[in-house]
Amino acid sequence: MEWITIVLIVCGFICVLLGMAGSVLPVLPGPPISMAGLVMLHYSGPTFSLGWFGWTLAILLTVIGIVVDYVIPSATVKMFGGTKAGATGAGIGQIIGLYWGLWGSIIGSFAGTFAGESVKKQGWKQSLKSSVGSTIGFVVSALIKLFITFVHLIIFIVVFFIGL
Numbered sequence: 001m002e003w004i005t006i007v008l009i010v011c012g013f014i015c016v017l018l019g020m021a022g023s024v025l026p027v028l029p030g031p032p033i034s035m036a037g038l039v040m041l042h043y044s045g046p047t048f049s050l051g052w053f054g055w056t057l058a059i060l061l062t063v064i065g066i067v068v069d070y071v072i073p074s075a076t077v078k079m080f081g082g083t084k085a086g087a088t089g090a091g092i093g094q095i096i097g098l099y100w101g102l103w104g105s106i107i108g109s110f111a112g113t114f115a116g117e118s119v120k121k122q123g124w125k126q127s128l129k130s131s132v133g134s135t136i137g138f139v140v141s142a143l144i145k146l147f148i149t150f151v152h153l154i155i156f157i158v159v160f161f162i163g164l
Contacts, residue, residue: 001045002045004044005044005045008040008041008043008044008045009040009041009044009048009160011037011040012036012037012038012039012040012041012044012156013037013041013156014037015033015034015036015037015040016034016037016038016149016152016153016156017037017153018033018034018037019031019032019033019034019035019036019037019149019152020034020146020149020150020153022034022145022149023065023142023145023146023148023149024102024105024142024145024146025098025102025105026091026094026095026098026105026138027095027098029066029069030065030145030146030148030149031061031062031064031065031066031069031145031148031149031152032062032065032066034062034148034149034152034153035058035059035062035152037152037156038050038054038058038152038155038156038159041156041159041160042159045163047163048159048160048163049159049163050155050159054155054159057151057155058152058155061148061151061152062148062152064144064148065144065145065148065149068141068144068145069141069145072137072140072141072144073087073090073134073137073138073141074087074137075137076133076134076136076137076140077090077113077130077133077134077137079133080129080130080132080133080134080136081126081129081130081133082113082117082129082130082133082134083116083117083120083122083130085116085117085119085120086113086114086116086117086120086122086127086130086131086134087113087116087134088112088116089112089113089114089115089116089117089119090109090112090113090116090134090138091112092108092112092116093107093108093109093110093111093112093113093115094108094109094112094138095108096108096112097109097111097112105138106135106138106139109134109135109138110131110132110134110135111131112134113127113130113131113133113134113135114127114128114130114131117130117131
């Protein structure tokens with residue numbers, strides 16, 4: 001194996017793992033990073049081809065992951081009666097909470113939504129309800145993206161071992 005092939009395979013695998021981490025961390029776009037890892041594997045050599053089915057599945061899942069990332073959190077905030085201020089607070093809270101890891105992001109999302117709803121003069125009950133909706137949206141979105149990146153990992157491993 002040539003050195004460039006090894007570098008592309010290792011970088012591709014790291015991207016797939018980073019994509020998995022990005023599924024639960026709000027700063028990294030998980031599925032697109034994971035997809036970049038599959039692209040690196042594909043271009044590492046002629047024996048590592050995903051084929052039309054692998055590409056179709058990987059691209060479709062990546063697009064679903066991107067849509068889920070934008071739709072589910074805001075939809076659950078609205079479904080639980082939240083406002084745009086609550087959704088904005090959730091995003092800010094996730095980023096601030098990131099300092100304390102995954103649990104910090106979840107708690108930050110909850111607290112940020114509560115603060116945003118409180119600024120909009122919502123009662124504490126409605127603010128609490130919106131915060132629960134925001135947290136549910138964050139967790140559901142993260143789980144779906146984690147599943148997608150796990151499928152990317154399986155594709156990577158299968159293509160790698162078939163190509164050897």
